[in-house]
Amino acid sequence: QKEVEQNSGPLSVPEGAIASLNCTYSDRVSQSFFWYRQYSGKSPELIMSIYSNGDKEDGRFTAQLNKASQYVSLLIRDSQPSDSATYLCAVKDSGYSTLTFGKGTMLLVSP
Amino acid sequence: EPEVTQTPSHQVTQMGQEVILRCVPISNHLYFYWYRQILGQKVEFLVSFYNNEISEKSEIFDDQFSVERPDGSNFTLKIRSTKLEDSAMYFCASSVSLTGELFFGEGSRLTVL
Numbered sequence: 001q002k003e004v005e006q007n008s009g010p011l012s013v014p015e016g017a018i019a020s021l022n023c024t025y026s027d028r029v030s031q032s033f034f035w036y037r038q039y040s041g042k043s044p045e046l047i048m049s050i051y052s053n054g055d056k057e058d059g060r061f062t063a064q065l066n067k068a069s070q071y072v073s074l075l076i077r078d079s080q081p082s083d084s085a086t087y088l089c090a091v092k093d094s095g096y097s098t099l100t101f102g103k104g105t106m107l108l109v110s111p
Numbered sequence: 112e113p114e115v116t117q118t119p120s121h122q123v124t125q126m127g128q129e130v131i132l133r134c135v136p137i138s139n140h141l142y143f144y145w146y147r148q149i150l151g152q153k154v155e156f157l158v159s160f161y162n163n164e165i166s167e168k169s170e171i172f173d174d175q176f177s178v179e180r181p182d183g184s185n186f187t188l189k190i191r192s193t194k195l196e197d198s199a200m201y202f203c204a205s206s207v208s209l210t211g212e213l214f215f216g217e218g219s220r221l222t223v224l
Binding site for chain 2: 017038046090097098101103104
């Protein structure tokens, strides 16, 4: 049974700070990793994808992947109140279409 | 910007009734999915659909569930005889390829009484 674990939070950060969100996964064959943002009562929205070890930056977001440690993280720089949401980590095996989601970490950015 | 649309946004039904949830995926996408999220729980995979057939399904997707693409645009999820535990938000999603970069619709909230 594939597991994706995230701290449920809430993670509270002040506006302008760096928010760090973490995720671990159980299945070593997982090949693709994703961060989705979900506002309360809304659907998941893709923020970042990462496929190889290291860092990937997109604007204020940086995804980090360490396959040896089975660990994925998302850094949000210059956090804004509009970033307040639940961040879902998801993993996928190569050749399959299924995403396995974590339960998500709630982020609260205070003005 | 193209988007996945779902109807209805909320449906209330009695236990044992059949429900059909409808989705219009993004037009150039080839892969279609249904996920569900019980209140306060994880987003869970139900089924994926490609080339007019199911490509993968989870243990949740039992004989009470079926999917269909009745025409070139709609993608439907049918629950034959609803149970209380089917109450959830059902998300349709689509993707261009198998990368895992899914675009989700706004969801259909199903309440079974």
